[in-house]
Amino acid sequence: MMTLIETGISDLFIIEPEVFEDDRGYFFESYNKKIIDDLTGMEFNFVQDNQSRSSYGVIRGLHYQLAPYSQTKLVRVLQGKVYDVAVDLRKGSPTFGKWFGVELSAENKRQFLIPKGFAHGFSVLSESAVFAYKCDEYYHPESETGILYNDRLLNIDWKVKDCDINVSGKDNILPEMKNAEMNF
Incomplete structure (x- = not known):
């Protein structure tokens, strides 16, 4: 069984x-298409799994693919702890431009379901983290884009000291949201 927790963003x-759990360890069902589709009232067809490992202070994001290659992502942490963030980029949405963040860890075993039309990123809060995600669309480099992680209007608190932040060169030159391409 799984529990669905609302975030305030549709x-x-x-x-x-x-x-x-018992003295031998633990067991849980990490993915069940029928249960997740029933809980959310939506249907997903995940076609690609990705995994990354990052060290403390790394921020990856904020990434998304433009339509028609936009992706729904189901993300979780296999080792360590991250602060995971999604930004609503759906132009007709009452929460357009709003973001929500949640701590995901190997200990809490929570997952974050991020639908099409959202930018996504995370920061690593532990010494290292192994991050896994399912996508319902294949990676399509020509439609890949993003928003600068430290966009002043979004003002995301990544839970990492500025002196410890480690961002890729590619992510460091993404545009601010006001200049970002989006077609959702």
């Missing part, structure tokens, strides 16, 4: 699995 959910 279609953006935290999913908490039921974890069975």
